[in-house]
Amino acid sequence: MIGYVVSIGDWNLRSVVVGDVSYPYHYGVDCLESMAASFGSFDADRFLVVTDDNVLGLYGERILRVLSTLAPVEVFSRPAGDGAKSLLNLGACLEQAIGAGVTRRSVVVAFGGGVPGNLAGVVASLLFRGVRLVHVPTTTVAAMDSVISLKQAINSSRGKNHIGTYRAPEGVYLDARVLATLPAKQLRSGLCEATKNCLAIRPESVGPMRDRLAAGDLASPATLLWLLEESLAAKCAVMERDTYEQGAGLVLEYGHTLGHAVELCDQRLRGADGLSHGEAVMLGMIAAAHISRAAGGLSDTEVAVHVDLAEALGVGAAVPSGLSTDDVMQVVRADNKRGYLHVSDEEAAMVLLQRLGEPFGSRDLPLTAVPLGAVKEALGALMPVSGS
Ligand SMILES: NC(=O)c1ccc[n+]([C@@H]2O[C@H](COP(=O)([O-])OP(=O)(O)OC[C@H]3O[C@@H](n4cnc5c(N)ncnc54)[C@H](O)[C@@H]3O)[C@@H](O)[C@H]2O)c1
Incomplete structure (x- = not known):
């Protein structure tokens, strides 16, 4: 039996409790834009959106349109795939962010699957020794697994997830409708x-x-x-x-x-x-x-x-x-x-x-x-x- 009502055009909220840390998980259907509009409450001076080229092509316009009404937006996007979790991309993202004027008041938005999510998590941990992070997962792995965890990591040349940090997000925002475009x-x-x-x-x-x-x-x-x-x-x-x-x-x-x-x-x-x-x-x-x-x-x-x-x-x-x-x-x-x-x-x-x-x-x-x-x-x- 389903223990809740799916609210179309609205979202539900649950608290993720990990040890002594907790953060809100917002989820619903057809709510990408309305959730992004709620990012105004962060009072960010800039958003750094970390994503991949597929997700940017599919959903970028919808989220960027809303975020840009709240604050300037800087986008860091790379071709999809685990290879994006590299030291090279970490450095490039940090340099691009600082060059664009990201400050301690900025918010990193992880927009995509576990790959952009993990890269964004490490970036948010390192920028100015830590800036705010928000997850907008677009894969089932990210939505049901990686964002319900504080673990953030990129790969070394020798193996997976060798370089990382623990970082809690300010919140998670899932529009389940975007999962419909995932390959089987x-x-x-x-x-x-x-x-x-x-x-x-x-x-x-x-x-x-x-x-x-x-x-x-x-x-x-x-x-x-x-x-x-x-x-x-x-x-x-x-x-x-x-x-x-x-x-x-x-x-x-x-x-x-x-x-x-x-x-x-x-x-x-x-x-x-x-x-x-x-x-x-x-x-x-x-x-x-x-x-x-x-x-x-x-x-x-x-x-x-x-x-x-x-x-x-x-x-x-x-x-x-x-x-x-x-x-x-x-x-x-x-x-x-x-x-x-x-x-x-x-x-x-x-x-x-x-x-x-x-x-x-x-x-x-x-x-x-x-x-x-x-x-x-x-x-x-x-x-x-x-x-x-
Ligand atoms: N605790 C943790 O931090 C944790 C847990 C699980 C997995 N992970 C990490 O997550 C990564 C795997 O995540 P993933 O499987 O989401 O991979 P991913 O981010 O590479 O996404 C998989 C593919 O789906 C595409 N995609 C994303 N959203 C889409 C959408 N809505 N419609 C169509 N295509 C879409 C992407 O462009 C990509 O090609 C691994 O690097 C793994 O180490 C971390």
Whole structure:
């Protein structure tokens, strides 16, 4: 059952509580311009809009028209893609902002998916040691995941998210209608992360989620706002005592150990045609579910729920063909959760579930040392049958 009324032409408000920090999340349908008009309350002397060329082309005119009635607007836009989260672009954005006259009274507006969102977050942290940040997410990943977190990061030449800060926004403003233009793969990516929240944190939502997926039309604003509400409830539940996602918040890493490794190897192989982050995490969750069952946790039925949800989301239950088990396992060995739990060279630190919504380990460290042999076996079960 939907616990709220979708207000067309208006927006709803919820408070995101992360440790001792809280910020408002405004969301609705067909409300981009009216939300932007409310930015007048920031009394900014200038807006620095950080975006990508796709988002700028699709929605830039609508938001810039409104913002420019409030204060001068400086736009920093780069071609879409994770490559935009670079030191080069960070430097270019900071220089452009200062050259344009941005001051401590200015507001950085992150307009787009997680990529412009993260770049803008680092920029807002560094300009004059910190200026105000507002998120206007336009992807499911940004809306349901990255803006419900203080983590902001860009990539080094050696890997993802190596350079970053924690920064809370003044607020988040989502018009769910803009999500309708997302390509299917991109839409699915955020929905897989929302599914993770149900499986690992809010099992009571698994049934309603299955019903919604079965009804189809994942892109409808009503379904997207329901998933957003679920993501807010799940993420706030684990992060209210864990500002930096280094304790209870680690449960959000469910499916990420193998998922991240599969994502990286597939993108090396197929580039932009590779699996999205969320799709890879969904596969990682299936593997983690099998390992959880073997460790005396999840039941067969609960493992089957993972596979059913993956199929309903159109992800399937096998990794793409062409991936090498050894390459994937090499990435698993370097997984960054090792630092949170002492593991040997032959183990990986993973989130495993005793039951849906109940990780093994303690509430403040929901990680388990898993022998790499068990991870490899679970990966093997996800390998496509040859010839298929
Ligand atoms: N805690 C965190 O900070 C956190 C959490 C999750 C992900 N992330 C980061 O987020 C990034 C991934 O985010 P993403 O998946 O949103 O990627 P993204 O920002 O690259 O957007 C994906 C694609 O969708 C396009 N797009 C954006 N909005 C659109 C719209 N409304 N209609 C049509 N196309 C649109 C973009 O131009 C881009 O091509 C990664 O860098 C990841 O590290 C951070």
